[in-house]
Amino acid sequence: KVEPDVVVIAGYFGSAMIATLVWSLWHGKLPILLSETTETDFTRIWWRETIKRWLLNRYKSALVGGKPQKRYLIKLGVPKEAIFCGYNVVGNDAFHPDKIKSLAPPLNKPYFLAINRFIPKKNLPFVISAYATYRQIAKDRAWDLVLCGDGSMRSQIEKQIKDLGLTKVIHITGFLQQQELLPYFAHAGCFIHASTHEQWGLVVNEAMAAGLPVLVSNRCGCFEDLVVEGINGFGFNPYDKQQLTKLMLKVSSGEIDLDKISQSALEHIQKFSPDYFAEGLIKAAKYALANH
Structure with missing residues (x-):
């Protein structure tokens, strides 16, 4: 039986992601978001943004690709200090x-x-x-x-x-x-x-x-x-x-x-490596554990 301290969820929309978020909260686990979304990659509709804000408020920290992804989450109400970079890397x-x-x-x-x-x-x-x-x-x-x-x-x-x-x-x-x-x-x-x-x-x-x-x-x-x-x-x-x-x-x-x-x-x-991803995710997990 798996008993994680944190649950890492790749995205906040979609039935699988929302179901995982609900499971995490129901079982007292700390959800961490992985996000590569920027404000300009799709047309933004006010009511969808409102739902996003509500969902994002349930996450304890986030790992994003870089600067524009971080800015977008901040705009949606995620605390700046809860967002870490390193998501989008390759080997x-x-x-x-x-x-x-x-x-x-x-x-x-x-x-x-x-x-x-x-x-x-x-x-x-x-x-x-x-x-x-x-x-x-x-x-x-x-x-x-x-x-x-x-x-x-x-x-x-x-x-x-x-x-x-x-x-x-x-x-x-x-x-x-x-x-x-x-x-x-x-x-x-x-x-x-x-x-x-x-x-x-x-x-x-x-x-x-x-x-x-x-x-x-x-x-x-x-x-x-x-x-x-x-x-x-x-x-x-x-x-x-x-x-x-x-x-x-x-x-x-x-x-x-x-x-x-x-x-x-x-x-x-070279900075954008699997090690960078791992370091960012560890920081996000430590933040979530220290601030839940």
Whole structure:
């Protein structure tokens, strides 16, 4: 029979999460929230926010991804001192350049890399459109674009690529498992993540762990914590095609020191490790036990 002191619950909405919260409170256990939600990742409706406030008041502490996630919980009434960071991490070692650079390159030329489900919020038609303009400007110096993934928008995306005459330079791999993705991480020149909204975006962690410079939408929940502007990558407005085109040109032109940016990306992401998650969760548990 399990008799925990604390119960860790991944999210506050959904029948399973609410049932677990009720069980915890009924049995005198201390519920701890795991949350990656930000204020801007969905349209907020007042009555749902009211319910959230009521639910969140029952939790004793929380572990969140980073700064925007923490701000949102504070806005919903969670005490600042009860919120700890470290939720959104990956096993960085699996992507380390020392482990993957020896893998055979999937292309024999430089390329931008994007890894997504092919669904509307991932904003791939925008990326393709920005890339088409980039290609017109960069001409023979342009890098290719690799899109790894699959989903409901695949036929639309393939048609857009064909209509733009870019079938030879934009490559769709289909869905790939992590091991199959490693060669693409290993040999890409830069990673692009253009979501119009995203609670975090763990694939950005993976790209940085592979030592890639990153171009990340400023609507992604990870942007504020992971991207240090001009140091390990750049942010952009996911509705400003010209801005992304300019960043593609900047990255691929030799104007900036990509080796230095790559090293900075690799160094910065080391903090966001499984150890960081464990430390944050232990702090959240200790806080809950000391303040219930």
